[in-house]
Amino acid sequence: MTASHRSPNLGQALQEAVTLQHQGRLREAEKIYKRVLKVVPDQFDALNLLGTVKAQRGQAGEAYRLIFDKALGLKPGDADALYERGNTLLALGRAQNALAAFDGVLALLPRHAQARLNRGLALAGLGRHEEAIADFEAASATPPVSPAAHYNRGISLFNLGRYAEAVAAYDQALSLAPDHIKALNNRGFALQALNRHEEALASYSRALELRKDFADAHFNEAIALLSIGEFRRGFEKYEWRWRRTGMPAKGGSYGRPLWLGEYPLQRRTILLHAEQGLGDTIQFARYIALLARAGARVVLEVQPELKVLLGGIEGVAAVVARGEPLPAFDVHCPLGTLPLAFKTEPGTIPSGSPYLAADEAHIDKWRPRLEGLGRPRVAVAWSGNPQHMNDRNRSIPLSRLAPLWSAGTARFFAVQRELRSGDAELLARETRVMQIGTELDDFADTAAVFALVDLVITVDTSAAHLAGAMARPVWILLPFSPDWRWTLAGESSRWYGTARLFRQPSLGDWDSVIERLRSELVRLSRSG
Numbered sequence: 159m160t161a162s163h164r165s166p167n168l169g170q171a172l173q174e175a176v177t178l179q180h181q182g183r184l185r186e187a188e189k190i191y192k193r194v195l196k197v198v199p200d201q202f203d204a205l206n207l208l209g210t211v212k213a214q215r216g217q218a219g220e221a222y223r224l225i226f227d228k229a230l231g232l233k234p235g236d237a238d239a240l241y242e243r244g245n246t247l248l249a250l251g252r253a254q255n256a257l258a259a260f261d262g263v264l265a266l267l268p269r270h271a272q273a274r275l276n277r278g279l280a281l282a283g284l285g286r287h288e289e290a291i292a293d294f295e296a297a298s299a300t301p302p303v304s305p306a307a308h309y310n311r312g313i314s315l316f317n318l319g320r321y322a323e324a325v326a327a328y329d330q331a332l333s334l335a336p337d338h339i340k341a342l343n344n345r346g347f348a349l350q351a352l353n354r355h356e357e358a359l360a361s362y363s364r365a366l367e368l369r370k371d372f373a374d375a376h377f378n379e380a381i382a383l384l385s386i387g388e389f390r391r392g393f394e395k396y397e398w399r400w401r402r403t404g405m406p407a408k409g410g411s412y413g414r415p416l417w418l419g420e421y422p423l424q425r426r427t428i429l430l431h432a433e434q435g436l437g438d439t440i441q442f443a444r445y446i447a448l449l450a451r452a453g454a455r456v457v458l459e460v461q462p463e464l465k466v467l468l469g470g471i472e473g474v475a476a477v478v479a480r481g482e483p484l485p486a487f488d489v490h491c492p493l494g495t496l497p498l499a500f501k502t503e504p505g506t507i508p509s510g511s512p513y514l515a516a517d518e519a520h521i522d523k524w525r526p527r528l529e530g531l532g533r534p535r536v537a538v539a540w541s542g543n544p545q546h547m548n549d550r551n552r553s554i555p556l557s558r559l560a561p562l563w564s565a566g567t568a569r570f571f572a573v574q575r576e577l578r579s580g581d582a583e584l585l586a587r588e589t590r591v592m593q594i595g596t597e598l599d600d601f602a603d604t605a606a607v608f609a610l611v612d613l614v615i616t617v618d619t620s621a622a623h624l625a626g627a628m629a630r631p632v633w634i635l636l637p638f639s640p641d642w643r644w645t646l647a648g649e650s651s652r653w654y655g656t657a658r659l660f661r662q663p664s665l666g667d668w669d670s671v672i673e674r675l676r677s678e679l680v681r682l683s684r685s686g
Contacts, residue, residue, distance in 0.1 A: 168194055172203055184211050200228075206239050213242065218249040237266045241273055248276060253283035271300035275307050278314075287314040298330075305335040312341070316348050319550060319666070324348040339365045343375045346382070351551075351639045352665075353646060355382045373401035384642035392642075393498040417489040419499030424453030429487040431459040432480065434494055435543070436601070436620035439464055440627050441643065441653060442493040444508045445500060447472040457487050466602040470517060504652055511655050512629035520606035527594065532569035534612035534682055538562075538591075539573050542619035551637040551666075552618045556581045558668050562615075563590050565676045566683025571611060573604060573621060613682070615675065618644070626654025633678070635671055638662040 175190035191208035194201055205228050212220050233239060244259030260277035263270055278293030294311035297304065312327035328345035331338055346361035362379040365372055380395030399405060417428060428449060432439040439460055449456050450473025460468055462479040469477045476485055491499060500508075528535060541553035556578075563570065572585055574595040585593045598604050604624060608614055614625040614632040618641055625632035634657055636644055643653055651657040660671050 168198065168201070172207070176207065179207065179211060179214075184215055187211055188215075202233055202236070202239075206236075206242065209239075209246070210242050213246050213249060218246050235266065237263050237270070240266075241270070241276075244273070244276060244280070248280055248283070251283075253280045256280040257284070269300055271297045271302075271304070271307075274300065275304065275310070278307075278310060282310065282314050282317075287317050290314045303334065305331040305338055305341070308334070309338065309341050309344070312344060312348070316344070316351070321348045321351040321665070325352070337368050339368050339372055339375070342368075343372065343378060346375070347378055350378070350382055350385070353639050355386050355646070358382050371401070373398050373403075377402055381642050385646060387504050387645060389497070389503050390501070393502065397495065397498065399494075412490040414487060415489050417491045417499065418495065419501065422452065423449060423489070425455075426489060427455040427457060427475075427485075427487040429457045429459060429484065429490040430493055430496070431490060432461055432464075433492040435546075436461055436464060437618075437623040439468075439493055440514070440620060440623040442496050443468060443471055443627070444510055444513050445493075445496040446474055447510055447513065448500065448508055449473060450475075457485055459484065463600045466600055467514065467605055471514060507652050509655060512627060514605065514624065514627040516605035516609040516628070517602065520602050521609055524603070524606045524610055528571065528607070528610045531592070532567060534566075534568050534679075535571065535610065536568050536679070537571045537573045537607055537611045537614045537616075537621075537625075539595075539614075539616040539619055539621040541574065541578060542617060544578070548637075548641070551639070552641075554617055554635065554668055556584050558672060561672055561676050562679060563588050565679035566681075568679050568683055571607065573598065573607060622657070623654075626651065626657050629654075629656050631656050631658075633658050633660055633675065635668070635675070636661045638665045638667070 171190055171194055175187040175194075178184075178187040178190070188208065188211045191204045191211065194204040195208070198204070212218070240259050240262045244256045244263065247253075247256035247259060257277060257280040260273045260280060263273040264277065267273070274293050275297040278290040278297065281287070281290035281293060291311055291314050294307045294314065298307035298311070308327050308331035312324045312331065315321075315324040315327055325345055325348045328341045328348065331341040332345070335341070342361050342365035346358040346365070349355070349358035349361060359379060359382050362375045362382070365375040366379070369375075376395050376398035380392050380398065383392035383395060412429065412431070414429070417423065430446065430449075443458075446456050446458065455475045456473050458468060458474050458477045459480055460477065462481075465477055465479045468474065478484060500506075502508075538559070540556055540559055542549060544553075546552070557580075562568075568590070570588075570591040572591055572593045572595050574581070575598055577585075577596070582593070585591055594607065598607070601620075601624060604621070605628060608625050608628055608630050612631065614621060614630055615635070616622045616625065616632065617635045618637075622632060622634045632654070634644070634651075636659055638661070640646070640661065644651065644659060647661075649659050651659060660674055662668065662671055
């Protein structure tokens with residue numbers, strides 16, 4: 159503590175508050191710091207320590223604005239205050255400003271391991287993972303070594319697609335803290351990315367032994383189980399998605415009972431609501447006909463882009479777009495919960511294919527654009543939602559598809575609605591590729607195009623599900639560790655009988671996949 163503005167009584171009060179703060183009795187500590195500041199408003203230690211209490215209580219904005227600025231105004235070069243300022247800025251999501259604060263600390267104390275670690279966190283928050291890894295490595299080389307340095311290095315390595323190194327980093331964290339449940343969970347997730355699902359399950363199991371209500375571990379365990387075909391346990395665990403941070407309880411507040419298949423629905427109205435991506439909505443819409451045949455009246459709430467298309471599905475009494483007023487209903491069920499409600503196993507997946515079809519009006523709209531342009535006609539989609547957590551692995555840069563454009567006699571139609579940087583320029587140079595994606599108003603248009611082409615080639619996006627649901631020939635390009643619904647091996651799909659799966663043989667190897675596609679397109683052209 160500083161000598162200025164400190165009488166023996168003030169010093170004793172500050173020491174008492176520090177003890178209370180270390181014991182987690184934050185409100186009591188805060189009261190003492192405030193009493194000190196009433197007596198001496200510019201007492202540096204009281205200002206700084208009150209700031210740390212505010213930060214600990216989740217009041218980062220107040221800590222930053224009212225406390226650390228005042229403390230640093232008194233002592234601009236104080237390393238402790240700079241460090242706490244950096245932590246507070248980090249908590250506020252202001253990573254760039256936090257980085258400057260930690261740089262200030264390290265200029266004064268180059269071996270401050272925690273500042274080095276938190277600087278890495280700021281860099282990671284800015285997406286600068288290579289630089290972050292260097293800081294995490296430096297922090298782990300400075301005693302005492304914190305498991306957090308290895309744990310956060312694992313996160314950055316994972317974000318760079320360096321999954322085996324991420325597993326090794328989590329192992330190092332666990333060697334220091336065997337009960338680190340987040341490291342166990344993330345280790346499992348990295349193992350899944352390497353298709354080592356059994357090892358991943360062991361990691362999740364250990365995390366859940368330590369904390370039975372760890373929602374992320376339960377959900378990740380569900381994905382691993384579904385990937386290896388253990389549907390019963392997998393779909394039970396899949397319900398843990400509602401307990402994850404940021405998710406509404408059981409799919410939202412609909413004011414009616416949640417139906418899980420426990421009683422018949424004859425003469426009752428059930429609301430089925432979309433709760434994930436567009437592809438998920440299409441995939442699980444196959445259950446609608448089963449409910450209708452059992453006597454239920456089915457109301458469907460979906461994303462606006464799917465409203466017109468799904469209005470034609472068998473068994474739907476009404477379709478509303480998300481956000482529109484809902485008609486009366488008796489029970490509700492999220493679409494992704496239907497496999498659980500129907501106790502679906504790999505051998506009992508409802509096929510009913512095709513269960514979606516394009517309407518004649520949309521087909522007539524698109525027929526003049528596509529006919530007379532050569533055969534086979536091939537629709538192509540190469541990227542999905544850029545915000546998807548697995549976009550880096552499942553989407554393909556358009557430039558990588560160049561070998562396809564000269565394959566056989568095929569004529570290509572790009573159905574990508576949103577183009578990424580440089581895509582438009584590349585498409586403009588390809589005479590055998592017609593860009594029509596920007597003209598597709600919704601999925602009813604896309605369905606019409608799929609009805610008119612001979613083949614759909616797509617990465618794992620909603621286009622794959624739409625083509626499969628329409629029973630159109632579709633070749634799906636899959637990353638080394640695919641989404642659970644495509645399983646881990648084989649060319650066929652349990653969910654879509656007309657799908658053919660082209661899998662990466664190793665991480666990131668799209669070139670061999672595209673070469674196979676090219677050969678198959680040449681063969682298709684010859685077969686006529």
